[in-house]
Amino acid sequence: MHEHTSHRRRRASVGTGTVALSLGLCLCAGQLIAASPAAAASATAAVVASPVAAAAAPVITPQLAATTSTRNLPWGSTLKVTAKVIDPSSGKVAKGTVRLQAWQNGAWRTWDTETVRSGAVTLAVKPTSSVWLRTVFTGTGYNQRVTGKVKVNVKASGAKVLAEAKKHKGALYKYGASGPKRFDCSGFTKYVYKKAAGKSLPHKANSQQKYGKAVAKSNKKVGDLIIFRNGSYGYHAGIYAGNGYVYDSPHTGARVGKHKIWNKNYVVRRLVA
Secondary structure (H helix, E strand, O other), X not given: OHXXXXXHHHHHHHHHHHHHHHOOEEEEOOEEEEOOHHHHHHHHHHHHOOOOOOOOOOOEOOEEEEEEOOOEEEOOOOEEEEEEXXXXXXXXXXXXXXXEEEEEOOEEEEEEEEEEOOOOEEEEEOOOOOEEEEEEEEOOOEOOEEOOOEEEEEEOOHHHHHHHHHOOOOOEEOOOOEOOXXXXXXXXXXXXXXXXXXXXXXXXXXXXXXXXXXXXXXXXXXXXXXXXXXXXXXXXEEEEEEOOEEEEXXXXXXXXXXXXXOOOOEEEEEOOO
């Protein structure tokens, strides 16, 4: 009986201590003593306090300006786009990345990327056909900026004509043929100018000398049409390759290739810029 009573008292004491702790009180030497205000405040803060988010830094919309070196680019030439980004809050250059993008196959695709550090940046590409371009800036603490799109027209050039001529190196000569596998001399020049520059020439060397702009021999450039003559009659045609050479389809049994100009009696005609 005595042990049973003692057991009940111990259980009651344990329950009291639990309640006291949950109320922020201290049980000492059999007495309930209120915990200090500081301790109670600390316990409460540990339960209900939440961190206060730091104020987010303001996001700035920079000023982006871009200029192209030309809107009409000869094929094979390099197009340069200069971009400058300014932070309007400071008037200084905004640091980040500028991308030059082209519209291709229904999407904007990045062609060149430069990092902006202390001034304007220059991006460079060699488009092979007319294309829409734009520049895009991204940087930490800045909103993304995108310029309006700009159309750059790529024009046929002597370099493009020569590049097309080189594609057919090794093709066999065949009288009356004008490609794409076999060529005679005027059939070769006819095919190349049509493919590279959209120019239509007749299938006869003597007739081809009547096309294009007459150019002095001393001023001939890569891609010019060369017509070899017997007197004033044009009997053979080729495409100037530079340094005294032409690309042509010479004669039966020969192949398209680069050959030395062998005759001083020829005229030069310029069909592309």
